[in-house]
Amino acid sequence: MKPKVGIFGFTGCAGDQLMILNLEDELLELVGALDLKSFTMASSAVEDGEYDVAFVEGSITTPKQKQKLEEIRKKAKLLVAIGDCAAWGGVQASCNGILKVEEKMREVYGAPDVWEIYESKPLSAYVKVDFVLPGCPIEKEEFLRAAASLLRGDLPEAVDYPVCVECKLRENGCLMLEGKLCLGPLTVGGCKARCPSLGVDCIGCRGVIEGEARVKSAIQVFKEAGFKLDYVRARLRMFAANYPEILEVKG
């Protein structure tokens, strides 16, 4: 029997689902191997039922989304968060705790109460998440590898080393020595250090290595390198504002 799979999206840009569709060489074979119950981004054929694996993109920002997520959780044996919005709340969480939703709504839509909107939170704020595929967007090869494990019922191995490890393997010079604020030391690896390899400092799009990242020490190092705290804080918040150690950094 083919494994039953659902792919869902909430608040975000749909970039992680797009990365699945970007598997141009593997897509038809991949979809053929699955009993795809729901992937509304690609197909209007949707069936109700249980899922062996539910892949969920996006953060939760409305009551309806919260309810839908809870329904998915009930029907899914394994629930996998794909992408930074689902994992950490995404860029739209970057002012959590600083700027109230009502203020943002007043500014963008002209009134503070046009709709009931929550502060952007990761899926794990509302349901149990079995595995996280990080990134903004996810790496499609990582998705394929993880999908292969998950569809056999195994949890894949999570990356627990920073971007710096892969950056060193690629023999790049350290961008901190060039005077750039690089978030490589705190950020989950697995991207083969794409940005530093092009000479662009890591912006932390794969999120913080949970429990391992030394946020306070990193802030100290960045300050010693001459960066102002409010800049460091804005950079740390870009993709991981909901990480407790980052959330509590005062400006």
Add this chain to the structure above:
Amino acid sequence: MKIEVEPLARVEGEGGIEVEIEGDQVKEVKFNLFEGPRFFESFIRGMHYEKVPDVMRRICAICTCAHSMASIKAVEDALGVKVSRQTELLRDLLIHGEMVESHALHVFALALPDFLGFPSVVHMAQKYPREVKGALQLKKAGNLVHNILTGREVHGMNERVGGFATIPSERDLERIKEAMQLTREFALLSVKLFSSFELPEAPRSENTFIALDPGKRFGYFGERHVASDGESWDVHDYRKYIKETTVKHSRAKHSSYKGRPFMVGALARIRLFGERLEGEAKELFKQHKDKLDYQNSLSNNLAQALELVHSVDRCISDVEELLSLGLKKEEPVEVKPKAGTGTASVEAPRGILIHSYKFDAKGRVVWADVITPTAMNAANVDKDFRVAAPKLVKNPKELERTLEMIARAYDPCISCATHLVRIKRI
């Protein structure tokens, strides 16, 4: 009776179609955009100019490069940055590569299944394997441009304020040319297909178009907006012409021009600047002129197909021009922060996109405004719905199908194109 098409998976988020019918009368019909709002204009405040595009390109995945370009150009406009000819050419290649990727996906995978009667491109592959595989390879050729110029397919990082962090190699540019040449026939196939379909007549109504004046050659960058009533304006003055209002049923603010809805996107570009196409795209445009019904928004599919041919050929000619000039290993232009305001508009696959920012003396954002093409089109989709729904009210199945096809033709965003339909009786 109430017909709900929901979720209209997402229009840069979640959306749906709602029709209320009383007896034989359509009481209300709405294009609902229930995307969870993200408030980019609000949370970007305080961000240093150099990182602004890194955040703002994440507004959208399928047109990430258009956002990237609009954001970078708005920053450069504010800070008085002038880029090199090489940077301009690389950016032109990038925006055309995105058009290939996005249009290939929309035309073949999202719009075509409707016309051939399949629920998805995967279902279609069983009957048309060669065409579907070819379309995916065409899409991949577009993504190759992203990969090589920006560092990855979605949300790249190599395109910077002032230029490119790393200049691609000549070999990489040749790979782009080869991929475009190999898959070009599928761009031609899309024109053949979409020029052969009869369109539903129901949404036919007056359309006003707005697009960016590309200069002498058809393209997606420019400095002036042009409307189909003959008016034109500098993009800096966009707020005088394009008005936005908040509507309860949509988290995309509705836009109007002279108090009326308007349409942006491929059909607008072809209507206003089709004569500036070149080569085979121009031939095909002339050949299919009578098939382009500008009062039927569903013609946007054929307009996208014509742009696919144009964009594939332009990628090839941009590569040739870059190679003939010889690639220089140049660094991005050095930028000095200063207080100022900057605005830029580019053509995203689904229409004009505007980014506008104000910076303080340290180069931090104090104010930002972004208008996306999906938001600009939302009121026009409502207009088409209001015209089409009463004509189809006696046949709810046909009504649903047609309204979905209309919404899809605008290519509002990838995820809105296919979805579950549900009828609720009230």
